[in-house]
Amino acid sequence: MSTWVIVMIVVAVILIGALIALSIYGKKLQARQEASQKELENASQSVSLLVIDKKRMKLNESGLPQLVLDQTPKYMRGRKVPIVKAKIGPRIMSLMCDERIFELIPVKKEIRAVISGIYIMDVKGLRSNLEARKTKVKFSEKLRRKVDELRQEEKAAEKEKADKKQKKKK
Known part of the structure; x- marks a missing residue:
């Protein structure tokens, strides 16, 4: 056998081994995540709270208790996380928020939130329904819509011309 065939076989075996190791590691992480959830x-x-402010901040600057900062991994301390300042009863607290819920939380309004410790898991409007913010329409999406509108107008114009020709023939 030539050397390049042997090299390819060795590389394939290493890749297969790496994929198997990653799948096992992924299953363990998924089990841990489900258990913590x-x-x-x-x-x-479930608690009603008045949202004062919301920002994406680094954990060091967020005003969370020192115990929370000590428990977080060092690589996460520099990463920006969604932080919500809220008044719960007479106390003003800084709470962490789930990333997918962060955009739903209105500022300076009272909401009903499902919290676990200092972590906001879900929100509902107390007096009214919460509305998701309108996402920005991408430039490519605007172009696509404009092209579709122009095509529809062309088809309508062609149809009118065809109808006029048929009426003239009769």
Whole structure:
């Protein structure tokens, strides 16, 4: 056998081994994540709160308790996370928020939130329904819509011309 065939076989074996290792590691991480999610759901409670401010901040600057900062991994301390400042009863607290819920939270309004510790898991409007912010339409999407409109106008114009020709023939 030539050397390049042997090299290709070795590379293929290494890649297959890496894929197997990654799949096993992924399953373990998924099991951990599901277990922690169940713990959060079991400890969750529904609370009404007044949202004062919301920002994406680094954990060091967020005003969270030192215990929380000590428990987070070092690589996460520099990353920006969604932080919500809210008044719960007489106390003003800084809370972390789920990324997918962050855009739904209105500022300077009262909401009903499902929280677990200092983590906001879900929100509902207290007096009215919450509305998702309108996402910006991308430039390519605007172009696509404009092209579709122009095509429809062309088809309508062609149809009118065809109808006029048929009427003239009769």
